[in-house]
Amino acid sequence: MAYDNATAYETIELFGLTEKGAVLPIPEDDTLKDSITRETFEALLGQLRGTGLEGEIEPLAHGFATILQRRKVALGKELDRTADKIGALAKSHDGSEIAETALEEAQVRFLQLREIVGAVETMAEAAAECYEVETGHAFIPAAGSRASVWAQETGAVFEAQQLLEQHDRETAAKSKVEGVPLIVSGATDWTDIDVIFNTLDKVRDRIRQNRNQEIFLCHKGGKHGAEMIAARWARARGVAQARFDPRWSAHGRAAPFKCNDEMLDDKFAATGVVLFGGNGVALNLGQKAEAKGLTVMRVADPAKKPSDE
Template identity: 35%
Template sequence: MTLSLHAFSDGDTAFDVRSAALEDPRPHPTEAALVQLGCALMTELLDLLAETALEDVQTILGESLIGAFHSAAGRIEREADRARDRIRLLEQGFDGSEPADTELQEAIRAARAADVAQAAAELVRDAAAEAYSVGTGEAWTPWRGGRRASALTAAQLDARAAIRAAERRRSAEAPGPVVAFRGSPAAVTEVDANRIFDALNWARGEWPEMALATTGAKGAERLAVRWAQQKGVTLVLARADFDRHGRAAPFRANQELMALAPVCCLTLSRSLDPGQAMSERAFGPALNLAELAHRQAVRCVRIGPKA
């Protein structure tokens, strides 16, 4: 048996223990080192771009860096899935011979190694996303697929995956009581942020185990995403798929939100800032969500100015 070079210590994390258990003669980076890498990569990028001609596109470059590790984690996950498929085939045809046993053990090791590699990529991704949020004030969210929970950021679930989980009632995947939110892209003033946070804090007081469901679009909903990350609230993303649905995408996203069976819908159809509200048209998708909630007898709270 080959022993890992990793020496256990009191400071070992679950990732460190899992990587050491692979019995690979090559040492794995520790979780702390991977987190430091993600933070350093993003911090170096933002520092380099600050006050330069590329500052205008720093959010694009920052999100692309995070997205690269997110994509890598997805590719490694598919490798692990293929290894598990091979394990199932080998188990079905297992004849007890030494060659068959060796082949099965190699497939098992490949699946376990891929799982650890995926976790490593996610650690770097989440650390980079946290540094990105701190450096830019923006909240990164994946455009496709789910996102696992981490110690650094709120757990995030893809809306379709959350719907399937709710249907299956699997407690390990299904979110808690869902509070849906749609808000105007123009509602980004300090007045708007304060009222959005007030509404979300109220909802969390009503449903302490709540999950926040939104599309993650710019403006009010991006502020809500940031609140969820700061509070450690599970975030369910129903991204508007403009490639498939065109102009109807924001309204299709509302249907996904309602399919989550929310206990409450929060809406903000226009900015609450007096200087901006007069020139702004009401945000149609927010009005549409309120209408859907009314039709389905779901409690709906329209966020308004403080009395």
């Protein structure tokens, strides 16, 4: 097969992998079963048939299959530990760049392990089948069970897991934010509540009419001024909010500008931006939004003269 004939260098060139930690592709199931496991099994034991070592075929075949079974179990435990680590990192996340990097690396490792576990499980099952064909006996590992963890579940365990899964689904449904993202920012000294309430009411109604969708508010969680009033509007109207807190420890003075980039990330697909007065950060947000082709509404503070803005 093409995968078997390719050298490591050819694979690296094909997939553009140049870093030491780069991940090479995992073979397809057919390759794992046939070209790797069954051919290895035959190469190891085939030459022993009809010789004085034929009696060793059974224990050697059993040992080969058991190695893969044990490796599958060990990788499964590492996968569980990585899942626990992700949960712990998510709970203790302090917004720092170090914490963000650690969480991302743990998630990447989890996804890698999940693929590896699946591949080794495929090989382990293929080796067990080879043993049974060769010896005529059912394969039973020296320790542990050939069955996967899911096949060993008792009724009580199954019910418990179903309960946990239902709880996770309900929790996710409660925290899920649906609708069209609308970014709001502005001056920290803004005091006119009515202007913000009336403006956001009109924007919300227009989006409902044109797109038949609810909005949810995106802002930096300012404790004063326009963003604080906009957050009050959202609570009063029952509109969901997504707060992008500046990570001062990670980005220093650039933290508010980094928040602008995060809110304008394409994956959030913001519908537009509303700026109530503003400062350099709000100006930066408006310019970046317009560069992305988003509609930017600028509302002047009625308490200030144009020259004061």
